[in-house]
Amino acid sequence: MQKQIQIPVSNTITRTLKTASLIDAFWERWLAHGLDRKDLEKVRSNLETSEGWFQSWEGLAKEKELVAKNLEREGNIKEAEYTFRQTALYYNLNYWLNPMNVIEKCYWYDKCLHFMSKADSLSKIITLYRTISIDDHHRCSGRIRIPSNPKGCIIIVVPIDSSKEELFKYEMEFVENGFITISFDGPGQGETFLFNEVVGTRTRWEKFIHQVIEFTSHHFSDLPIYLFGISLGASWVLYGSSHKKVKKAVAVSPAVELEKMNMPAYFMQRMDCSCIVTEEERAIPKFNEINFHSPILVFHGNKDAMVPNNVMYELFEKLSTEKKLIEYEDEGHCCNNKLDIIRQISLRWFSNEWDFREAYEV
Structure with missing residues (x-):
């Protein structure tokens, strides 16, 4: 059943x-995830209304689609694959705007899924589409990408208001470096929210993280398991680090208890459409109850307005395991302008090419 929203969704939009x-x-988030800056500049002035937003991103998506088809015809398959993924991202922007589970949102997300699948079909990398059950009534949808001769599995935990398709650049880089990627839409996200009608709660997220790890361990039992997440996804990475089957965990700008964050009002209203935000089942871990187990690498931007430095340091002190904090003086929440190097550092750590007890030049 659809949740009751206290504030009209039109106001939130x-x-x-x-x-x-x-x-x-x-826009730093979207630029980091594959949006072309020139495309943003082309339509920025038209994005002040929902009609302008939808028309602009659909128009750009259709342009990308034509470019991708031409590249495919010319035999430039790798470039075509990437451009189809950008097409999916632009439709993802339309999916993202309205936080409610409505027909229009489903329409845009279907477009996103279609072009991501088209890109997958061009790729040399095997892509599997699977679901997991978190209980008798709730299922979560995901994608697994498998390179040849993999050396490990990276479970990507996406930000709370995102979908697995948005982080395609993470998948591509991790796969190119020899890691299987496992990306599922958690409760309140993507397919899991729209088509399986699963709203995010703390209990469901706890079960979800456990089940994704168990799924990975079952299907790839001979490979080590690593976690990588951003924002509230990073918070659930910290929760997942308590699982004995997780070897290492990377948390980029983990969110904390809502009372300690400077959460934008519009974002809270968005969360209230797909997640429980009341305290008893709020979709944020209870950090004081986590038995941290695996080594944890945390990244933080010192200009993070949502999670101030003192709050991040307080959370970091709670991590009762081997840990390291890397900070960027000029970065805000999610360290969007440093995500390329953050992924490189993480890959070196996962590949045992760097021991995080040693200094790292950042």
């Missing part, structure tokens, strides 16, 4: 559009 219009940093 309006505040989201206003934030996107006025704050340049809003």
Whole structure:
């Protein structure tokens, strides 16, 4: 059953559009995840209304699709694959705007899934589509990408208001470096929310993280398991680090208890559409109850307005396991401008090419 929303969703969309219009940093996330800056500049002035938003990203998506088809015809398969993934990302932007589970949102997400699948079909990498059960009534949908001769598995835990398709660049880089990637939409995300109608709660997220790890261990029993997550996804990576089958965990800008964060009002309203935000089942781990087990590498931007330095240091102190904190002086939440190097550092650590007890030049 659809949750009851206290604030009209139209107001939430309006505040989201206003934030996107006025704050340049809003776009750092999407630029880091594959949006071309020239495309953003082309349509930025048209994004102040939902109609302008939908028309702009659909128009750009269709342009990308034509480019991708031409590249495919010319035999430039690798470039075509990437451009189809960008096509999916642009449709993902339309899926993302309205946080409610409505027909329009499903329409845009179907487009995103279609072009991501098209890109998968061109790739040399095997892609599997699977679901896992978190209980008798709730299933979560995911994708697994398997390179030849893999040396480990990386479970990607996506930000709470995202979908697994948005982080395609992470998949590509991890796979190119010899790791299987496992990406599932958690409760309140992507396919799991729209088509399986699973709303995010703390209990469901706890079960979800456990089941993804168990799924990975069952299907790839001879390979080590690593976790990588951003923002609230990183928070659940910290929770997952308590699982004995996890070898290492990377948390980029983990979110903390809502009372300790400076959460934008529009974002809280968005969360309330797909997740429980009341305290008893809020979709955030209880950090004081986690029995941390695996080594944890944490990344933090010192200009993070959502999770201030003192709050991050307090969380880091709670991590009762081998750990390291890498900070970036000029980065905000999610360290969007450093994600390329963050993934490189993480891959070196996962590959045992760097011991995080040693210094790292950042």
